[in-house]
Amino acid sequence: MSDKKRRLIHILLTIAGAAGCAYFSIPCAVIAVVLSGAFLALYEWILAKRRDQVMRLCDDIDRILRRDDAISFDEYKEGELSVLSAEIHKMTIRLREQNAALQSEKKFAKEALEDISHQLRTPLTSVMMILGLMNSTELSEQERTEYLRDLYELLARMKWLIETMLSLSRIEADAVKFAKDTVSCRELIRQSVETVSVTAELKGVELITEIKDEPVFIGDLHYTSEAVVNLLKNAIEHTPEGGMVTITAEGNNISTTLTIADTGEGIPETELPHIFERFYRSSDYTKNGYGIGLAFAQKVITAQDGSLKAANRKTGGAVFDIRFYKTTI
Numbered sequence: 001m002s003d004k005k006r007r008l009i010h011i012l013l014t015i016a017g018a019a020g021c022a023y024f025s026i027p028c029a030v031i032a033v034v035l036s037g038a039f040l041a042l043y044e045w046i047l048a049k050r051r052d053q054v055m056r057l058c059d060d061i062d063r064i065l066r067r068d069d070a071i072s073f074d075e076y077k078e079g080e081l082s083v084l085s086a087e088i089h090k091m092t093i094r095l096r097e098q099n100a101a102l103q104s105e106k107k108f109a110k111e112a113l114e115d116i117s118h119q120l121r122t123p124l125t126s127v128m129m130i131l132g133l134m135n136s137t138e139l140s141e142q143e144r145t146e147y148l149r150d151l152y153e154l155l156a157r158m159k160w161l162i163e164t165m166l167s168l169s170r171i172e173a174d175a176v177k178f179a180k181d182t183v184s185c186r187e188l189i190r191q192s193v194e195t196v197s198v199t200a201e202l203k204g205v206e207l208i209t210e211i212k213d214e215p216v217f218i219g220d221l222h223y224t225s226e227a228v229v230n231l232l233k234n235a236i237e238h239t240p241e242g243g244m245v246t247i248t249a250e251g252n253n254i255s256t257t258l259t260i261a262d263t264g265e266g267i268p269e270t271e272l273p274h275i276f277e278r279f280y281r282s283s284d285y286t287k288n289g290y291g292i293g294l295a296f297a298q299k300v301i302t303a304q305d306g307s308l309k310a311a312n313r314k315t316g317g318a319v320f321d322i323r324f325y326k327t328t329i
Helices: 003-024 026-065 080-134 141-172 185-203 221-237 293-303
Strands: 181-184 206-211 216-219 244-251 255-262 306-312 318-325
Touching: 080 141, 141 293, 181 185, 181 221, 185 206, 185 221, 185 244, 185 255, 216 221, 216 318, 221 244, 221 255, 221 293, 221 318, 293 306
Parallel strands: 206 244
Antiparallel strands: 181 216, 244 255, 255 318, 306 318
16 A cells, blocks of 8 residues: 555544544544644654665665675664564675685686696696607617606606695685594605605605604594605605605604604705795705695695694704694693
8 A cells, every 4th residue: 555545544534533523522623633643743754764774775785786895784673674684684694705705716716727827838848849859760769768758757747736736726725624533643654655765766865764652643644645745755856866854753742743854955044934835936945846845735734733844954954844733731
């Protein structure tokens, strides 16, 4: 029913009531008219207020559609509109969270693609050059075999790079759910050393393990092993032939610590603050690496409430400390 019809009905009822009261008493009729007018004014005021609230709510909904974040629904404190505004507020929060998640995933996907395409450009160029050289009919079997070995190493490196980048992007996007198992450091070290043993042997680097008692921590064996493997690969890469890489594990009532130390030249002091940055490459320490392995290792460790720090040994070489703190002492 429209407001005009309501007013007309109210006026007719007022006239009829006043006429009925006038039959008994003129003052009674006057009082009836005054009260009716007061009720009509109150009714009009309530309608106007409700209409203003509805219009403001419509404006707020329109602002939501325009992605205006500076919106407050606190003014709708009571009545049916307060229930409606509360539901709209909940919907707005959910939409903002979903939009933020989508933007985050889009950002990480964009960065991952940019990083991978940038890092693959150099090895792909090398692959094309080697393939071009292998077309020569003047190559000896030994030269052809060496080129094939170079190709295999380049392709293996590219495969590792892509897999590591995708895993890192998934971790940064909170798309990885880490297990919370009791992990044996002995088993962790066994798996990790087994993965890099051939690489160390070919480089002429000795791998040494030192495990004190049977230290354990709460975490994800698979991802932590990948992190340790990356640290071991980095240590082997920067250790000269005849050198050593030592991985140590020990625990106490406060934490469990894994240490990976090498006998290389160490990390330049100016590089230490940046060593865990993704694709950070200096002209010295990381000149042979892509700078992604250390970033991946740190993300895996910190995502499990652990810490990973790098330093230089007084006797020479670099050392990486992984620490997992225990929840109870």
